[in-house]
Amino acid sequence: xxxxxxxxxxxxxxxxxxxxxxxxxxxxxxxxxxxxxxxxxxxxxxxxxxxxxxxxxxxxxxxxxxxxxxxxxxxxxxxxxxxxxxxxxxxxxxxxxxxxxxxxxxxxxxxxxxxxxxxxxxxxxxxxxxxxxxxxxxxxxxxxxxxxxxxxxxxxxxxxxxxxxxxxxxxxxxxxxxxxxxxxxxxxxxxxxxxxxxxxxxxxxxxxxxxxxxxxxxxxxxxxxxxxxxxxxxxxxxxxxxxxxxxxxxxxxxxxxxxxxxxxxxxxxxxxxxxxxxxxxxxxxxxxxxxxxxxxxxxxxxxxxxxxxxxxxxxxxxxxxxxxxxxxxxxxxxxxxxxxx
Amino acid sequence: xxxxxxxxxxxxxxxxxxxxxxxxxxxxxxxxxxxxxxxxxxxxxxxxxxxxxxxxxxxxxxxxxxxxxxxxxxxxxxxxxxxxxxxxxxxxxxxxxxxxxxxxxxxxxxxxxxxxxxxxxxxxxxxxxxxxxxxxxxxxxxxxxxxxxxxxxxxxxxxxxxxxxxxxxxxxxxxxxxxxxxxxxxxxxxxxxxxxxxxxxxxxxxxxxxxxxxxxxxxxxxxxxxxxxxxxxxxxxxxxxxxxxxxxxxxxxxxxxxxxxxxxxxxxxxxxxxxxxxxxxxxxxxxxxxxxxxxxxxxxxxxxxxxxxxxxxxxxxxxxxxxxxxxxxxxxxxxxxxxxx
Numbered sequence: 007x008x009x010x011x012x013x014x015x016x017x018x019x020x021x022x023x024x025x026x027x028x029x030x031x032x033x034x035x036x037x038x039x040x041x042x043x044x045x046x047x048x049x050x051x052x053x054x055x056x057x058x059x060x061x062x063x064x065x066x067x068x069x070x071x072x073x074x075x076x077x078x079x080x081x082x083x084x085x086x087x088x089x090x091x092x093x094x095x096x097x098x099x100x101x102x103x104x105x106x107x108x109x110x111x112x113x114x115x116x117x118x119x120x121x122x123x124x125x126x127x128x129x130x131x132x133x134x135x136x137x138x139x140x141x142x143x144x145x146x147x148x149x150x151x152x153x154x155x156x157x158x159x160x161x162x163x164x165x166x167x168x169x170x171x172x173x174x175x176x177x178x179x180x181x182x183x184x185x186x187x188x189x190x191x192x193x194x195x196x197x198x199x200x201x202x203x204x205x206x207x208x209x210x211x212x213x214x215x216x217x218x219x220x221x222x223x224x225x226x227x228x229x230x231x232x233x234x235x236x237x238x239x240x241x242x243x244x245x246x247x248x249x250x251x252x253x254x255x256x257x258x259x260x261x262x263x264x265x266x267x268x269x270x271x272x273x274x275x276x277x278x279x280x281x282x283x284x285x286x287x288x289x290x291x292x293x294x295x296x297x298x299x300x301x302x303x304x305x306x307x308x309x310x311x312x313x314x315x316x317x318x319x320x321x322x323x324x325x326x327x328x329x330x331x332x333x334x335x336x337x338x339x340x341x342x343x344x345x346x347x
Numbered sequence: 348x349x350x351x352x353x354x355x356x357x358x359x360x361x362x363x364x365x366x367x368x369x370x371x372x373x374x375x376x377x378x379x380x381x382x383x384x385x386x387x388x389x390x391x392x393x394x395x396x397x398x399x400x401x402x403x404x405x406x407x408x409x410x411x412x413x414x415x416x417x418x419x420x421x422x423x424x425x426x427x428x429x430x431x432x433x434x435x436x437x438x439x440x441x442x443x444x445x446x447x448x449x450x451x452x453x454x455x456x457x458x459x460x461x462x463x464x465x466x467x468x469x470x471x472x473x474x475x476x477x478x479x480x481x482x483x484x485x486x487x488x489x490x491x492x493x494x495x496x497x498x499x500x501x502x503x504x505x506x507x508x509x510x511x512x513x514x515x516x517x518x519x520x521x522x523x524x525x526x527x528x529x530x531x532x533x534x535x536x537x538x539x540x541x542x543x544x545x546x547x548x549x550x551x552x553x554x555x556x557x558x559x560x561x562x563x564x565x566x567x568x569x570x571x572x573x574x575x576x577x578x579x580x581x582x583x584x585x586x587x588x589x590x591x592x593x594x595x596x597x598x599x600x601x602x603x604x605x606x607x608x609x610x611x612x613x614x615x616x617x618x619x620x621x622x623x624x625x626x627x628x629x630x631x632x633x634x635x636x637x638x639x640x641x642x643x644x645x646x647x648x649x650x651x652x653x654x655x656x657x658x659x660x661x662x663x664x665x666x667x668x669x670x671x672x673x674x675x676x677x678x679x680x681x682x683x684x685x686x687x688x
Contacts, residue, residue: 007451008452009449022455027472035472035474038472038473054389057475058476060443065481102488104403104445107351110348112348118363118366126368132368133387134380134385137356137359140405140482140486141482141484145445149397149399149443149475
């Protein structure tokens, strides 16, 4: 009997997506399944954004190493990041909890406190919810709704050869943070340890940065998504949706000093974490070449968040290339975490 | 340690709701948590409705007695019923699946086929989704979005003393259907068996009926909700939200011949199933007395679904009363299924 575990996550999503009616005839659906959010058109000046994502105990977090408040914050943050990835404003959350019968009230209260704090920070109201009791793993499943001005939606599919590939913040810290949770007994430098764990346990969704980028519109910022699976995996999504290739410059990847410190401590290649680590929740976007400086300056001035150019979009036939520290070009290997295996 | 099971579902929902910021200052939230749907105002002629509900294997269904297609249909139907309960049109669904690793592809395909069929029947597009693997119980968690014309939202809170309490269809069949699944070896009459099982496994959300009712607006149809917990429990919600009491006439409860047949077979009181059974997904609503005939005729003419007057709204101080078959009045006992115990 073929099971979902033997089939694999990405094959499964492709299979299910193929079976879903696309409703190309419906003018109230600007964008269906396949981007960070659906884009829905109810006829007002603002378009509606909708996304859903869940955190599962034992898969995405364990309560030994993460506080209930952090779990609540992160459950909302991963959804906020999807709204940010379209350039939108988050607005309304619906929260569905699946709770093992022995879940303590203290854990539940903590999760809700974290959710509430994160909602407050990002102008999001909890407008609906559901509780069910089942199993042995806590599941927090959130649907987040947002809005965006007509003509300002940034999708995955608009990148063109010659566009410059940019990323906010730094890469790899979340993976390094996870590493320190899995190997807690290593003698890490205290400051680096605190920093990478914070990146892993309470990622900062780039909502404000996404807003600045969406103001330029898709003629300038031609494509965007957030990095959840890892730079290589999400870059592959961007290239597939835009029908382009990319030439990524390893030497330009933005790595933090804390990442180097942790990598040195456990003898891991920091570039590997930056390329394939996942859960950084930074924005990855492409910019028409003549506007790069303008866009980079605008984001940095408005938000204080650094933006780095890390590569160039090329034709699909040129594929995905990684230029390493020595200037050697080779096909970029794409690795993404499969949650079903 | 106090756990969610010891605390109980309804106490828990009240506790969590109290901790949630209500955002009374936000004009874009017409109605937050506490009704069948949230009502959101993005400035267009149509208001947005949002609801979330999940089906959990072992709690809401077992795959021994329900096909994967039925599970998929019902998972969407319970959400469609919440949109119907506000008088809205369903539009967009986001589907989140929590799958045990050993879930067969056949089960998953069946669930999706059922979802897709039900979506087609009710003009609903699947616009988002998520898959995670965890635990040993299949969970289907759906957020459904709909729309409704401004000024036509029917809430739980508008019933006034003197209004007539009405219900669509018949009551108790879903509970009878569940009974036949739990005691499969009884010699049930074949036709009655098929009918009550269908009511339980593939309930028909009253979307079209809700649309007819919302056209009258809240000055005529003063309050509405759908019966998911059971008539007594959901009537208690309506009375609490509207600050009213009710006098319910047992003799007027609409019971189907099939319900009587199953009840007789297992020696169960059919009135008990009708009052407390749950999962009927009929619409329960109150009508200003001068409009009752008009409203009842309109629904029956447009949809073919019978509507029955089953009681009268009274002052909150008069409480909730049940008049039994012999004309004796006594306080209505309220029983609702607690999913956490």
